[in-house]
Amino acid sequence: MRFDYRPIGVIDTPWDGPENMPIQPAGAAGVEGTVRLFEEYREGLQDIEGFSHIILLYHFHRSRSFELRVIPYLDTRPHGVFATRAPRRPNPIGLSVVRLLRVEGGTLYIRDVDMLDGTPLLDIKPFVPEFDVPRDVRAGWLEELQHAARGRRSDDRFAG
Ligand SMILES: C[S@@+](CC[C@H](N)C(=O)[O-])C[C@H]1O[C@@H](n2cnc3c(N)ncnc32)[C@H](O)[C@@H]1O
Numbered sequence: 320m321r322f323d324y325r326p327i328g329v330i331d332t333p334w335d336g337p338e339n340m341p342i343q344p345a346g347a348a349g350v351e352g353t354v355r356l357f358e359e360y361r362e363g364l365q366d367i368e369g370f371s372h373i374i375l376l377y378h379f380h381r382s383r384s385f386e387l388r389v390i391p392y393l394d395t396r397p398h399g400v401f402a403t404r405a406p407r408r409p410n411p412i413g414l415s416v417v418r419l420l421r422v423e424g425g426t427l428y429i430r431d432v433d434m435l436d437g438t439p440l441l442d443i444k445p446f447v448p449e450f451d452v453p454r455d456v457r458a459g460w461l462e463e464l465q466h467a468a469r470g471r472r473s474d475d476r477f478a479g
Pocket residue numbers: 337338340341342343344378379380381382404405406412413414415416433434435438439472473474477
């Protein structure tokens with residue numbers, strides 16, 4: 320089976336390379352970007368401005384290959400790629416919850432961006448606490464380390 324996904328827009332951010340950029344939106348607090356939705360999809364934005372946060376799904380376009388065990392930014396030990404948020408994955412799809420500031424035409428002004436400039440956008444969904452924040456959450460190997468994402472910056476270890 321193959322899936323022929325096409326980008327529906329482009330995400331513009333201040334980050335032009337993986338060196339020294341945030342590894343999650345939590346580490347990108349206040350950093351603004353835009354989503355430019357292609358003309359043919361703009362009708363699909365109706366009612367989006369009522370949401371304070373949106374989920375962006377995008378293609379890690381600068382990731383080339385993948386490994387099934389990786390040493391992620393927040394640890395020195397290897398973990399299975401599916402137990403991490405590493406950008407090099409069999410299907411290089413990224414997910415970020417960002418704040419939606421305003422919508423002007425087909426442009427969404429967003430904050431807390433942790434993706435590279437020019438990242439192709441695959442989908443937008445509204446963030447809904449009742450749907451997206453489960454109770455009794457465990458964070459696995461990240462339990463003690465997750466808060467360090469605020470201060471951690473990436474490097475080029477996942478490039479190529
Ligand atoms: C650890 S990933 C997390 C991204 C997303 N929040 C997620 O969980 O799927 C973020 C890192 O991926 C890399 N990255 C961001 N955008 C990328 C892109 N378009 N192509 C390849 N790597 C990218 C950067 O090194 C960035 O710091």
